[in-house]
Amino acid sequence: MLTIHAADELRYAWDDPDPVTDGAVAVDGDRVAATGSLADLQERFPGARVRRWPGVLGPGLVLEGPLPDAPTPRERVHSVLKRGVVAVPTEYLRTPEVRAAAERNGLIVLSAARPAAIVAGGRADLAVFDEDGACVATVCAGRLVHRRR
Known part of the structure; x- marks a missing residue:
């Protein structure tokens, strides 16, 4: 729709x-x-x-800095979505669990910075x-x- x-x-x-x-x-x-x-x-x-x-x-914004700490990878990703972030540089997705949570939520994983x-x-x-x-x-x-x- x-x-x-x-x-x-x-x-x-x-x-x-x-x-x-x-x-x-x-x-x-x-x-x-x-x-x-x-x-x-x-x-x-x-x-x-x-x-x-x-x-x-x-x-949507590109994350400038690491994801905030939170009890679970899902909560870490949700905390940036609540700030208008839709893209995260790969360097801040340090574990497979956090990367998977980012990808499940549709975040763009960036290998290099790009303008929004x-x-x-x-x-x-x-x-x-x-x-x-x-x-x-x-x-x-x-x-x-x-x-x-």
């Missing part, structure tokens, strides 16, 4: 100087189907489910942050993996 994720503002990259007000990203499976204003995407995809988030919608950006046709990795900088939602490979209640 196609889902449109919308927010007060859309940034294609976090340093984007020209954000889209009332912006949105249409997600089909694990891919970005289209981007633009919410009104335009609702017109283009009339049957899509719409998830409206408060704050700024942008690309939303691109039509690219993998749907998104994060939404409120005005205080707290992560409201994380979408990893098109799947909603975290939402603040």
Whole structure:
């Protein structure tokens, strides 16, 4: 099912100087189907489910540093998903258990750093942050993996 994720503002990259007000990203499976204003995407995809988030919608983050300590590998991975992270450099996945938990949750395992950006046709990795900088939602490979209640 196609889902449109919308927010007060859309940034294609976090340093984007020209954000889209009332912006949105249409997600089909694990891919970005289209981007633009919410009104335009609702017109283009009339049957899509719409998830409206408060704050700024942008690309999922790349982890900068090791995963936090937690009792289980699953909890270690979940702790970064709650921060909007969708990609982890391989150097921080030191055990097979942590790597398996990362892969099960759809995290991208990076051999080298890469810039985070939303691109039509690219993998749907998104994060939404409120005005205080707290992560409201994380979408990893098109799947909603975290939402603040």
